[in-house]
Amino acid sequence: MTEQTAGSTTRTSRLSEQLRQQTRPVELTVDHLRVYYATRSGYVRAVDDVSFEVRPGAYLGIVGESGCGKTTLVKGIFRLLPEDAFVDGDVRLDGRNVLAMKSNELRQARWTRMSLITQSAMNSLDPVYRVGDQIVEAIRAHWDVSYDDAWQRAAEMFDLVGLAPDRLRNYPHQFSGGMRQRAIIALALVLQPGLIIADEPTTALDVITQDQILARIRRIHEAASASMILVTHDISVIAETCNDTAVMYAGKIVEYGPTIGVLQEPCHPYTMGLKNAFPNIKGGIDKLIAIPGSPPSLIDPPQGCLFAERCPFASDRCRDLKPSLRHVGTDHSAACHYTDQVASLRERAKKKSTWDEVAVRIGLA
């Protein structure tokens, strides 16, 4: 058995070309998805009635603070949740409900129709096998191709993510963190999926490597004509990358729409606060401003708006009544009672004193 042979290049290039032609971007529809975890103190509503769609070829960003339910949402889409999780709703991949798929169909759908790039690359590669062999194994588990052709396909993927194909012969411990993450991206892309989900793909990396990998992912999205979801806590990453944005807070989507609309004219006070907290999109604000406080308990959530405690504009109405997502523009929606006063809220939300008052109100200053 050889790793690469002269002559396999033509065959494998043809294989890659065939795959490229066969691949079509996937449409994903998530409808009223709920994921609850049972604990001794009650149910944790990690994802609570979330609905959105990813149009074929679109690039959706999902943003929110740590613990807001982003990763649980992704695991729900992939059916990677613990068995005791309570899951309800619909996740449709080109019309087929992922939550109802039998294990064979699900195995086929994962990696060939949708693939996942996780934040913990170290754990995704087996330390006792060469990286190239792990990628070859993934290819041959789904396609009836020779070892040589599979190796050549893996080499092409390494090239695509900026790794020298010779590195396929290395073991995971011989890679730096950034190289491991690139190898995981290559693994996730090797079966030419129609939907790629990247969950905090650069969190553990230094800033320069982060930029390089995000640029690669952008180029891959364009080249592969795939649909994409990028999950991140960093709203400035979304600004540079995604067509559409969903803002999550405490297990719910609180704002959703075209990225330009959501970031330039946010309609939910939480999005306004997130914007203040990141340097690249702060626009007109001299200093970064954090949102005081922390998200509410997901076991015993407040009766009204989940953001009320931290919101500078909260009223009794907000504390009593949960706002639902409502249209605020073309394809743009927000879950706030005061979207009719949004221009004034935006101006007030740019001021540090507005958020300082919240800190005082909740006893943090």
Ligand code: SF4
């Ligand atoms: S409903 Fe009220 S508390 Fe909730 S975000 Fe809107 S203004 Fe703030």
